[in-house]
Amino acid sequence: MSTHIPNPRIEERAQTGPHLTKHEHIGFNGRLAFLITNMVSTMWCAYLFALIALISLPAALQGGAATIVSWIAQTFLQLVLLSVIMVGQKVAARASDKQALQTYKDTESLLKIQDEVHRLIKINVELTEEIHRLIQEQKNNAQK
Numbered sequence: 001m002s003t004h005i006p007n008p009r010i011e012e013r014a015q016t017g018p019h020l021t022k023h024e025h026i027g028f029n030g031r032l033a034f035l036i037t038n039m040v041s042t043m044w045c046a047y048l049f050a051l052i053a054l055i056s057l058p059a060a061l062q063g064g065a066a067t068i069v070s071w072i073a074q075t076f077l078q079l080v081l082l083s084v085i086m087v088g089q090k091v092a093a094r095a096s097d098k099q100a101l102q103t104y105k106d107t108e109s110l111l112k113i114q115d116e117v118h119r120l121i122k123i124n125v126e127l128t129e130e131i132h133r134l135i136q137e138q139k140n141n142a143q144k
Contacts, residue, residue, distance in 0.1 A: 041086030049079035
């Protein structure tokens with residue numbers, strides 16, 4: 001009987017596991033950018049930016065319609081929406097990471113199932129060959 005050789009990806013995946021963002025080597029600049037991004041991408045930061053923008057609102061109101069439009073577009077929207085959009089991206093990224101991890105686990109399971117099916121097929125073929133050999137042997141003995 002031949003021996004079953006498992007799919008090499010099973011062992012490789014067992015050793016390495018899923019590749020996660022935290023495994024990335026990002027260096028000092030990457031860590032600093034990550035820290036700043038995590039601070040800015042909070043609703044508390046959006047509230048703070050809204051408060052800072054509102055401080056300049058009275059001056060914008062005194063300047064007329066053009067100044068108010070400019071204040072809304074350049075000050076309020078840019079400051080506040082920056083953080084709100086980043087919060088939304090963080091939420092979406094977490095959901096995406098969970099989905100990717102689930103896909104990894106599903107793939108891992110399918111790879112193991114596939115390997116087991118191949119092993120069972122190999123056993124089935126070997127048993128079938130053995131049965132045919134025994135039948136042939138019985139026929140040969142009966143003819144003697």
